[in-house]
Amino acid sequence: MLAPPSASPGSARGLRVPGPRKEYVPEGGARGSYWLRLLPLLAALACATRLPSFRWPLWNPDEGYLAVQARMLADGGALYETVVDRKPPLVPWLYAGSFALFGDGTLLPLKALAVAAQLLTAVLLVSLARRRWGDAAGRTAGVLYLLISIGLHPEDTQAAAFEVFMLPCTAAAMWCADRRRWGAAGTAVACAFLAKQTGGAVLLPVVWLVCRGGVSRRDAGRLAAGLGGPVLAAALLTDPSGFVFWTVTGSGAYASFTGSELHVLGRGLVNAAVLAAACAGIVPPVVRVLRIARTGAAELWLWLASSAAAVLLGFHFFGHYYLQLMPPIALLGAAALQILPRERTVRAITVSGCACAVFLAWGLLAPRPELAHATRLADTVRARTAPDDRVLFWGIHPEAYWLADRAPASRYLTAGLLTNYSGGRNGPQVGEKYGVEGAWPVFRDELRTHPPALVIDDSRGKPYAPARVPSLRRLLAVGYEPVTRVGGAVVYVRVGPGSAAGQGGDT
Incomplete structure (x- = not known):
């Protein structure tokens, strides 16, 4: 016992919470x-x-x-x-x-x-x-x-x-x-x-x-x-x-x-x-x-x-x-x-x-507005791509790839890995130079080797928006054009030779 039978709860001062019993x-x-x-x-x-x-x-x-x-x-x-x-x-x-x-x-x-x-x-x-x-x-x-x-x-x-x-x-x-x-x-x-x-x-x-x-x-x-x-x-x-x-x-x-x-x-x-x-x-x-x-x-x-x-x-x-x-x-x-x-x-x-x-x-x-948004994006991507197409979601919700059942165009599944954006950080340490070391050369090579059929800019005003990311901004300017918006996200389709738009496909 931890206290003698006569001890009251109020007189517990000096008691010791015991450690493990030997047996x-x-x-x-x-x-x-x-x-x-x-x-x-x-x-x-x-x-x-x-x-x-x-x-x-x-x-x-x-x-x-x-x-x-x-x-x-x-x-x-x-x-x-x-x-x-x-x-x-x-x-x-x-x-x-x-x-x-x-x-x-x-x-x-x-x-x-x-x-x-x-x-x-x-x-x-x-x-x-x-x-x-x-x-x-x-x-x-x-x-x-x-x-x-x-x-x-x-x-x-x-x-x-x-x-x-x-x-x-x-x-x-x-x-x-x-x-x-x-x-x-x-x-x-x-x-x-x-x-x-x-x-x-x-x-x-x-x-x-x-x-x-x-x-x-x-x-x-x-x-x-x-x-x-x-x-x-x-x-x-x-x-x-x-x-x-x-x-x-x-x-x-x-x-x-x-x-x-x-x-x-x-x-x-x-x-x-x-x-x-x-x-x-x-x-x-x-x-x-x-x-x-x-x-x-x-x-x-x-x-x-x-x-x-x-x-x-x-x-x-x-x-x-x-x-x-x-x-x-x-x-x-x-x-x-x-x-x-x-x-x-x-x-x-x-x-x-x-x-x-x-x-x-x-x-x-509780409602789940972000999940509803990701689901709408996934539905849009499924409707505009073939099952074997690669896509790029530029945002912090990688679940959109899984919901859309489309392969990512890059190993970097969130913009956070490439810009250091995370958890509302919007100070000076967001941008290409703050991404994971060595990530941008690999990322650019991935997009050059296997250009995504769609790029979905889901930044919605966040500090990793393409306007603040030169490499992505150039990619979109040269090879893609916006075709629709979904809840603030901009959907870009690839244009030029070999693309669905270049072949007269529906965009």
């Missing part, structure tokens, strides 16, 4: 019955909270980018050579595998996998909390996590994208480290990094757990081997130099804080406030316990701190970055609630459930 004995029955009762509840919660994800074909440009990458890989593309992005390979491979098994016309299997990923994360958090603080704390951790897991803009929480598949890897890393399985912990950290670079932040609390028990060469070696093996294998399975460039060294301009500082900071504060509202049931008990008790769960605070540092990395503060904070928040909530009166747990779950209902309704009812 956990389940309360009130066998281990199996606990999970038989709890797993159906967690599965139902996972399905309910991700119900909005099935309403739309896709939720954000990340899903669109991954879908287009998977198609390019299926057509013989090579990752980090003819198929490029600033992300590690694990999730693109996951999309490619799903498309190979179920076809490339739907993301439903990946949405189902995202539900499974959230359920697995919750199960691992239950196991972590249960080993430390008992059965009730385990249930609390799992339920709280799933309730807050959609506590951001639906485009950030409902997408089957990088962070959702990263989270079970980070939770697995902590689960393995908690049990001193250092090789497996290293492998889980590697998988988190290979899902998204910031997933590697969980290495910090894992290393702390190694050091807490006294560092031995054997433990450190197992952790290093588990971490290095999968990363090295991923590099060798792709292009090693391309892997290093696209995942580590090639994003200097993207990570710069220069450009639209107030806009970016405002987005960061808004997303932090939205997450705080989603966690309104958790924050008060955590704050109360901080005031009345000494917390011994240092690795959980370190996990939260390293995740917060990962959110800050890159200075963009997109909402989906904040998903990384949710597992440690749920565990800290369970840690606080298990030393407070039971009614505080009921209150925390009730408040979290009400907040979850609001976010669930938001996801189910």
Whole structure:
């Protein structure tokens, strides 16, 4: 017990939140019955909270980018050579595998996998909390996590994208480290990094757990081997130099804080406030316990701190970055609630459930104007091109390629890679010279070798408009003419010998 029987909740000052028990004995029955009762509840919660994800074909440009990458890989593309992005390979491979098994016309299997990923994360958090603080704390951790897991803009929480598949890897890393399985912990950290670079932040609390028990060469070696093996294998399975460039060294301009500082900071504060509202049931008990008790769960605070540092990395503060904070928040909530009166747990779950209902309704009812715009563009492109034609969408919505079922004319699927435009950045660091190093010569060669049948300028007044991009402006002036507008986007058709217009085709 954490306090003598005579201690009242108000006299909890000086209590210590305990660390892992050396030998956990389940309360009130066998281990199996606990999970038989709890797993159906967690599965139902996972399905309910991700119900909005099935309403739309896709939720954000990340899903669109991954879908287009998977198609390019299926057509013989090579990752980090003819198929490029600033992300590690694990999730693109996951999309490619799903498309190979179920076809490339739907993301439903990946949405189902995202539900499974959230359920697995919750199960691992239950196991972590249960080993430390008992059965009730385990249930609390799992339920709280799933309730807050959609506590951001639906485009950030409902997408089957990088962070959702990263989270079970980070939770697995902590689960393995908690049990001193250092090789497996290293492998889980590697998988988190290979899902998204910031997933590697969980290495910090894992290393702390190694050091807490006294560092031995054997433990450190197992952790290093588990971490290095999968990363090295991923590099060798792709292009090693391309892997290093696209995942580590090639994003200097993207990570710069220069450009639209107030806009970016405002987005960061808004997303932090939205997450705080989603966690309104958790924050008060955590704050109360901080005031009345000494917390011994240092690795959980370190996990939260390293995740917060990962959110800050890159200075963009997109909402989906904040998903990384949710597992440690749920565990800290369970840690606080298990030393407070039971009614505080009921209150925390009730408040979290009400907040979850609001976010669930938001996801189910909110309109998707950008998806509707991309769908209209895709319909226009399909009507004006043949299935084997290549097209170029000059914008930041690569999902249009997938919706139109047309191959991209370039490996660079967004204007952001070529101009450094991202997340509302409209300051001085947007333009050709701020694009990915070496991208423009490759891009010009691609368009010269395989000119796109259509170019769709979807900049709509953004700072990467062709008027501010000389190379693209010259291309359009020499070989293309505008034929129509779709919701502010300008559709250009190729003219001259060999083009549909030059042959008298309908433009």
